[in-house]
Amino acid sequence: MLSGDYETEQAELREKLETLTAEIEQQEEQAENIDKFIAKVKKYLEMSELTPAILNDLVKAVYVHKPKRVDGKRVVDIDISYDFVGILPKSLFENMKNEPMQ
Helix, strand or coil, X not given: CHHHHHHHHHHHHHHHHHHHHHHHHHHHHHHHHHHHHHHHHHHCCCCCCCCHHHHHHHEEEEEECCCEEECCXXXXXXXXXXXXXXXXXXXXXXXXXXXXXX
8 A cells, every 4th residue: 555655656756857857948948049039139239220131030930910990990910920039928018118228
């Protein structure tokens, strides 16, 4: 009876360890990708003009959604998928608008 409980607990712990290890690897990969994206963006901080080469270097894809009517106006949502980091949440850009430039 005790050995059965022990073996069950060990199996559960092994499974949990595998799950946590996979999560850690995923987090480390995300951190690496963010670092790569930041390094790319830093190259263009002093740019005076957005060129096709810069756009191709930073953006992976642009998704234009179906138009809809909001308050009588035609609105089209656009999502930009950036290289290494994917689509960034709109809330991030809203927060950036409210912060003073340094």
